[in-house]
């Protein structure tokens with residue numbers, strides 16, 4: 001959607017799971033987008049030649065699924081230009097575990113994140129994707 005909305009900008013989508021990258025590329029082919037590429041990489045160890053490259057970094061529903069989000073933020077600081085902007089959209093949850101009691105989404109999200117997302121890439125647990 002971003003690549004469609006901002007045709008004069010170039011977008012790089014990143015995921016650690018090659019299966020997700022392959023799946024995402026189907027959209028590029030279907031929509032005929034020329035300003036979008038996907039890369040399979042660990043967001044805490046992005047390519048060396050990306051240093052000071054990006055104007056904008058956007059996390060969508062990712063940081064909560066990583067065991068060391070602090071390392072990812074460190075590497076994002078490296079790949080962003082000095083005046084770059086980062087924005088993050090994540091699932092909503094209370095910081096104190098007890099404050100999530102009574103919210104059915106919270107228990108689902110916690111379980112899903114702990115036993116599915118944090119454990120291994122989609123390729124292993126959901127090979128149909």
Ligand SMILES: C[S@@+](CC[C@H](N)C(=O)[O-])C[C@H]1O[C@@H](n2cnc3c(N)ncnc32)[C@H](O)[C@@H]1O
Nearest residue numbers: 015016017020041042043044060061062065066
């Ligand atoms: C909840 S999914 C969200 C995927 C996509 N952003 C979306 O909203 O459809 C979290 C994603 O984070 C990816 N991921 C987990 N750790 C990562 C890392 N260290 N670097 C890059 N991607 C990672 C997983 O492979 C997974 O696709």
